[in-house]
Amino acid sequence: MKTKHRISDHLQNATDMAQGLSLTQAMNEAARCHLCHDAPCSQSCPAGTDPATFIRKLRLRNIKGAIRTVKGNNVLSGICALVCPTEQLCQKGCVAAGMDKAIDIGGIQRFLVEHGWEMKFNPLEKEEKKSGKLAVIGSGPAGLSCAAEVAMAGHDVTIFESMEKAGGVLRYGVPSFRLHGDFLDRELKDLKELGIKFNCGKTITRAGAEGLLKKGYNAVFFAPGTWKTVELNLPGIDLKNVCNARDFLAEMRSADQTKIAQMVKGKNVAVYGGGSVAMDVATTAKSLGANKVYIIYRRSMKEMPAARHDLDMALANYVIFRPMSIVTELMGEKGKLISLKGIETDWKKPGETSSANLVPVEGTEFNLKVDVFVTALGYQAEPASKEICAGVSFSKKGLVETRNDGVTTANPLIFAGGDIVRGPALVVEAVADGKKAGQKIIELFQKEHPGKKVAKRGTR
Numbered sequence: 299m300k301t302k303h304r305i306s307d308h309l310q311n312a313t314d315m316a317q318g319l320s321l322t323q324a325m326n327e328a329a330r331c332h333l334c335h336d337a338p339c340s341q342s343c344p345a346g347t348d349p350a351t352f353i354r355k356l357r358l359r360n361i362k363g364a365i366r367t368v369k370g371n372n373v374l375s376g377i378c379a380l381v382c383p384t385e386q387l388c389q390k391g392c393v394a395a396g397m398d399k400a401i402d403i404g405g406i407q408r409f410l411v412e413h414g415w416e417m418k419f420n421p422l423e424k425e426e427k428k429s430g431k432l433a434v435i436g437s438g439p440a441g442l443s444c445a446a447e448v449a450m451a452g453h454d455v456t457i458f459e460s461m462e463k464a465g466g467v468l469r470y471g472v473p474s475f476r477l478h479g480d481f482l483d484r485e486l487k488d489l490k491e492l493g494i495k496f497n498c499g500k501t502i503t504r505a506g507a508e509g510l511l512k513k514g515y516n517a518v519f520f521a522p523g524t525w526k527t528v529e530l531n532l533p534g535i536d537l538k539n540v541c542n543a544r545d546f547l548a549e550m551r552s553a554d555q556t557k558i559a560q561m562v563k564g565k566n567v568a569v570y571g572g573g574s575v576a577m578d579v580a581t582t583a584k585s586l587g588a589n590k591v592y593i594i595y596r597r598s599m600k601e602m603p604a605a606r607h608d609l610d611m612a613l614a615n616y617v618i619f620r621p622m623s624i625v626t627e628l629m630g631e632k633g634k635l636i637s638l639k640g641i642e643t644d645w646k647k648p649g650e651t652s653s654a655n656l657v658p659v660e661g662t663e664f665n666l667k668v669d670v671f672v673t674a675l676g677y678q679a680e681p682a683s684k685e686i687c688a689g690v691s692f693s694k695k696g697l698v699e700t701r702n703d704g705v706t707t708a709n710p711l712i713f714a715g716g717d718i719v720r721g722p723a724l725v726v727e728a729v730a731d732g733k734k735a736g737q738k739i740i741e742l743f744q745k746e747h748p749g750k751k752v753a754k755r756g757t758r
């Protein structure tokens with residue numbers, strides 16, 4: 299049996315996903331759990347996946363019960379097991395870490411989901427048919443989780459998605475070595491069995507949410523994410539082999555990766571940014587056979603926003619870090635990038651580590667011979683998103699403004715969640731928003747059609 303990749307592993311292949319735990323490994327891991335009364339692991343999962351309960355059930359060999367808990371609480375629990383920064387969430391307060399190391403909660407969670415597939419056991423059940431009709435805009439984790447919640451309550455749900463395939467960033471952003479398309483398809487299959495209709499290749503445009511309500515949908519869940527990349531105004535930005543992380547990663551997830559592989563193989567690549575997305579690009583470039591890969595980041599290693607796991611993965615794959623540096627110019631020859639110019643930075647006021655406090659340091663100018671330059675400076679809301687929903691207020695940044703619950707908007711029939719509300723955030727937070735909005739929408743449908751009771755899902 300192949301063993302699970304650890305963060306220290308060097309990637310062999312850009313699409314090679316780590317092997318999951320075996321039954322014995324998962325049982326051994328569960329056996330280390332201290333079964334804490336206050337369960338910090340369960341308290342710190344935004345989506346309420348409840349590791350304490352599924353680990354306890356696994357220890358008692360109630361495997362079906364454990365699968366019911368994990369999938370019943372979080373319909374994308376397999377995906378979350380792969381992409382969540384568990385060290386910042388469920389594993390953060392793990393008592394076992396004080397004596398040895400934290401329980402591999404993500405590993406156990408993934409094992410349960412994959413074991414359910416092996417057993418052909420899908421615990422997601424649909425209640426008797428009811429009359430509500432929900433339209434979901436966007437098939438990322440927020441849209442999928444809301445759709446599942448409402449479909450399980452027996453209502454009719456249709457997802458509208460611009461792209462050819464469902465999944466949002468899970469399909470077109472997160473690299474395959476962390477989440478393979480087959481795994482995503484397998485988790486989507488469980489949702490499709492709930493009767494959710496997927497209308498892919500369909501972009502909802504201006505006043506589209508109202509249009510859907512007029513067409514007979516009783517509510518809309520708006521979850522288009524944030525797909526506009528932060529642009530960089532730099533001399534040479536239009537040269538060949540200069541691109542942004544969104545396009546780079548989407549190309550990697552397309553059916554044919556030859557173009558991107560050719561662009562990178564044997565070449566020097568510079569990635570500009572210090573977040574997890576920058577690390578994903580750098581690790582992917584290395585796994586495609588790039589010669590040298592640099593991460594250039596304006597602040598210090600300490601301020602890098604990347605998750606520890608993603609940073610370690612880049613380090614393990616020999617990515618070279620150039621913190622406290624900015625790029626000032628991209629140099630080209632015959633329209634093609636050949637090098638970059640940069641300068642080191644320092645803090646104007648010592649101890650104050652905001653970007654506004656950075657200054658370039660005279661005499662520290664440097665040149666790097668690079669063939670590819672990828673910007674990874676973050677994502678923003680698409681300006682067009684604002685025009686889709688009438689009666690919904692948006693912030694200056696183009697994000698939806700919600701009530702205190704984080705999902706109810708100024709239009710009582712339109713709910714929103716995921717990155718379009720929070721700004722770039724986490725998959726598990728998008729799942730949590732979708733779940734919460736789903737519950738609100740079920741309540742709304744219940745008010746409109748009082749005779750039918752809303753059943754609460756249990757996790758036996």
Ligand SMILES: Cc1cc2nc3c(=O)[nH]c(=O)nc-3n(C[C@H](O)[C@H](O)[C@H](O)COP(=O)(O)OP(=O)(O)OC[C@H]3O[C@@H](n4cnc5c(N)ncnc54)[C@H](O)[C@@H]3O)c2cc1C
Pocket residue numbers: 381382383435436437438439440441458459460461465466467468471472473500501502503521522523524547574575578677686715716717718722723724725726728
């Ligand atoms: C490269 C990358 C890597 C990441 N890695 C991680 C990670 O490892 N772990 C983690 O927790 N988080 C990660 N994130 C963040 C995480 O993916 C997002 O927080 C999450 O996907 C947000 O979910 P969402 O449903 O709000 O939006 P999205 O996933 O962005 O999905 C929105 C969907 O709506 C569709 N859409 C947009 N407009 C329309 C329209 N008008 N009509 C129809 N469809 C529309 C889009 O095509 C898209 O499919 C990553 C983000 C990026 C960009």
